[in-house]
Amino acid sequence: MNAPARFFPADEPLRYVGPLSRDPYGFRWYDKDQLVLGKRMEDHLRFAVAYWHSFTWPGGDPFGGETFLRPWMHGADEMALARAKADVAFELFRILDVPFFCFHDRDIAPEGANLKESNANVRAIAEIFARKMESSKVRLLWGTANLFSHRRFMSGAATNPDPDVFAWSAAQVKNVLEVTHELGGENYVLWGGREGYETLLNTDLPRELDQMARFLNLVVEHKHKIGFKGTILIEPKPQEPTKHQYDFDVGTVYGLLCRAGLEKEVKVNVEANHATLAGHSFEHEIAMAAALGIFGSIDMNKGDAQSGWDTDQFPTNVEDTALAMYEILRAGGYTTGGTNFDAKIRRQSIDPEDLVLAHVGAMDVCARALLIAADMLEDGALQKAVDERYAGWNEPQNRAMLREGASLEAIAARAEADDLDPQPRSGRQERLETLVSSYFR
Template sequence: MEEWLRFSVAYWHSFRGTGSDPFGAGTIRRPWDDGTESLENAKRRLRAAFEFFSKLGNKYWTFHDRDLAPEGATIAETNANLDQLVELAAELQKKTGVKLLWATCNLFAHPRYMHGAATSCDAHVTAYAGAQVKKGLEIAHRLGAENFVFWGGREGYLSLLNTDVKADLDHLAAFFRMVVGINRYGMLGSIDANTGSPDLGWDTDQFPMDVRNCTVIMKAVVEQAGLAPGGLNFDAKVRRESTELRDLFIAHAAAMDTFARGLKNAARIISDGVMRKSLMARYASWNSGVGARIAAGEASLEECEKVILERGDPKPSSGHQEHFEAMLNHYI
């Protein structure tokens, strides 16, 4: 099961999260954190994180560059701060055996990125993002990261009135071409193992505890032959009211168990083949005749017209959604 469930702990939520939400300040105070942005506090926090990883028993962690070290007055100072923490992280990885699943750059939190990073209207900002990503790739390589991830939380626009969409997309493409030019990795990406609450209007990043959802996810993972070199990253945070350290352990352990149950369910679903058989029956018309020719790119509009003139209108077919849901429930 370990080969399929490549779990990692997200440093930003578990070790930088404070329990704040849109309606209130933070509620979580960790014993290792003195509330400052000093290098000493950053190092103490990182040591606590690796103690947590070791006790939890997971094999991977993930981070944003700005999670690790405080930002300085200049990019040179920022990079120097980062180098100190990366050296400590390398020591801790070697000592514990915990590996870096992926690293990423925070191109969204600082006010300079209010208009985006690669899609900013200010080329100077995009150049800064490029310099930040260059450093991010270098430290990821230093720590043996298996992937590098981009999260475009500020990319896009708020109003079409002041946006040149084509220019933004062109600039984004140019940015990624620069990255590809020095990228050392064969794959970008992972699964963010978190969920939201339908009762609230913002992204709650809760730990995944729903066996049904995890079964569906793991079914997709197994059907595509696994996630490696990606993994299941717990980009999730304990609730604002869950303020004890034991809550952090329980959240991760319970989510791991939920995915493990989902994997077992998914294996049975795929092995039995009943759902697959029903799915293939829905798409049977694509295996022969005009369906096969359309799928192969061999049909023409004239052929489509000829078929309809000869066979008439298509007859309604049921989606049998309730049947599929009942089948899934059988395995859960």
């Protein structure tokens, strides 16, 4: 390959230039050392760049092929190309000055002649990563195995009708989980990919659910065996590529975890675009995960509000993002999780510069959203309104209804005896929306 000496039109890490600057090569809002609620902005946001969309996707869509013509995608020596790709990737991490990155095994290293060689390829590149991470201080937010691109996975991985694919998947996950552990990764992600079905007509649904549950348990057991302290994350998605994904949304995943006995072991990686495809707002899925005790990390992006597929666009709307950030802050912020840009530049954005500026814009959207969310939290007016709305539940007789010992009979008797006649009180939605709007800046 003939990679240019320098792929991106920037050399030094980009810096904070402030909201008034018009320089696109600087952060207008992301000021990594700025303290927000007593914590550095970088430590709040924990940004990660995704290897696959940024360096592996060639710009194709269902109606057309490659548009990007990246130099590292064209050549005969696939391992050499993978190393060149790694150089460009870490160049971008350095320019963006992000603390984290994420990867699928197949994004970083080519499929080999067989399973063993494929896994070895991943380990070979991982060694290069280890050196680059040491010198650059970039860390691994999470690794994951690509169990969906190759045709062997066309009918699923853990849920495949062919047990050999289950076995293959187990081997591949074992390899990436260990690599993730060795690279100091803070999480390991399982995205369903093709764990679902195209048609019920050829599907043994209960069997597939059992296979998936068993696979999950195998992964969790291995995590403990090797001493990996990170979090195992499932990334819900309702459909696409399949007609139905088993990990449809946060609520569904919680049920599957309970069924597998893993609701204390596994958490979720919530993606914005997957939330909206499932019929939820992004903040809903975060809040629901927090309420169920399984909030882990996020894939930050956005869908096109009028399109029915996963467009994985970079976030652009500060107001929408602030509502998500508010839910993350209310959930106590990330522990092992972070803000991974699972976002791809449009296929018409073919310049290297587009890749840089898309991330800069998105990081600024998130930083600005964080500042707004922090104001919302610190000011407390929103929480106060909520608390007042439920204040009646502080009364002892009302709290008692929710405790063991209460009975429908006793409650009903009291309701009739007291001749209860509850009067509605305004939900004040528009007032609260305007209140939220007042924090925007």
